[in-house]
Amino acid sequence: MSARSVDDQHILTATRHWLTRAVIGLNLCPFAKAPYIKEQIRFCVSHARHIDSFLELLDDELQLLATTPAEKIETTLLIEPVLFADFNDFNDLLDLTDQVISDHQLDGVLQIAPFHPQFQFADTTKEDITNYTNRSPYPTLHLIREDSIDRAVAAMGDTSTIFERNKQLLRQMGTEGWQRLAIHDPSSET
Numbered sequence: 001m002s003a004r005s006v007d008d009q010h011i012l013t014a015t016r017h018w019l020t021r022a023v024i025g026l027n028l029c030p031f032a033k034a035p036y037i038k039e040q041i042r043f044c045v046s047h048a049r050h051i052d053s054f055l056e057l058l059d060d061e062l063q064l065l066a067t068t069p070a071e072k073i074e075t076t077l078l079i080e081p082v083l084f085a086d087f088n089d090f091n092d093l094l095d096l097t098d099q100v101i102s103d104h105q106l107d108g109v110l111q112i113a114p115f116h117p118q119f120q121f122a123d124t125t126k127e128d129i130t131n132y133t134n135r136s137p138y139p140t141l142h143l144i145r146e147d148s149i150d151r152a153v154a155a156m157g158d159t160s161t162i163f164e165r166n167k168q169l170l171r172q173m174g175t176e177g178w179q180r181l182a183i184h185d186p187s188s189e190t
Contacts, residue, residue: 008045011081014137015043019077021181028133028166031152040074045081051093054083058100058141065143066106076143084139087118097141111149113142130167132178 019041024033035041044061048054058078065076084090097112115136120126153159170178 007081011045011079011138012043015077015079015140018137018183022132022178022183025181026166026169028169030156030162031148035074038074040070040072042073042076043079044076045079046083048080048083051083051096054080055096055100058097059104061143062100062104062106062110065145066104066109070145070148074148075145078141078143079138080140081138084116087116087120090114090116090139109146111144111146113144115140115142127175129170129173129175129178132170133163133166135183137183 019032019036023029024036032041042061042065044057046054046057048057061076061078065073084093091114094112094114101107101110101112113134115134116139117135117137118126119134119136120131121128121134124131
C-alpha cells in the first residue's frame with residue numbers, strides 16, 4: 001500500500017467520523033443521514049498540487065454529480081487536504097467555485113457549501129463556538145443538488161430555524177463538548 005493511499009484512508013476516516021459524529025450525530029444537517037445510510041455520498045480526496053488542477057477536479061466532480069442519477073450519487077464531499085490549510089485562501093477559493101458553477105451552467109442545479117478546520121463566519125471571532133457548525137477535519141466543498149434541497153425543504157417545512165438551532169446547540173455544548181466528539185483537527189498535528 002502506498003503512503004498516499006494510507007493518507008487518503010486517514011483523510012476519509014476522519015471525514016466520515018466528523019460526518020457521523022457531528023453532522024449526523026448532532027443533527028447539524030437533518031438531510032445528511034438518509035444519503036449516508038443509502039451510501040449515496042461520494043467522498044473524493046483531491047491530490048491537486050496547485051489551484052488549476054484543483055479547479056479541474058472540481059469541474060469533473062460537478063459534471064459527474066450533474067450527470068449521475070441522485071439514486072447513485074446524492075451529494076459529493078470534495079476534500080482538499082493540502083492546498084487550503086489557510087482559511088483565508090480557502091475563503092478566496094469560494095468566489096472561484098461560484099464562477100465554476102456558472103461556467104458549467106449549473107446555477108439552480110448545484111450549489112457548494114464550504115467546510116474548513118478553521119472556518120469562521122464573518123460576524124464572529126475565531127474562537128466563537130458557532131463556527132464549528134462548518135468546521136471539518138480538512139478543507140471540504142460539499143457539492144449539493146438544488147432539487148435535493150427543495151425536496152428536503154418540502155418534506156421538513158420551515159428550515160430557516162436549522163442554523164439558529166445549531167448555533168444554540170453548540171453554545172450549550174461549548175468547546176469541551178465539541179472536543180468530546182473527538183473530531184480530528186489536522187492543524188493540531190506536528
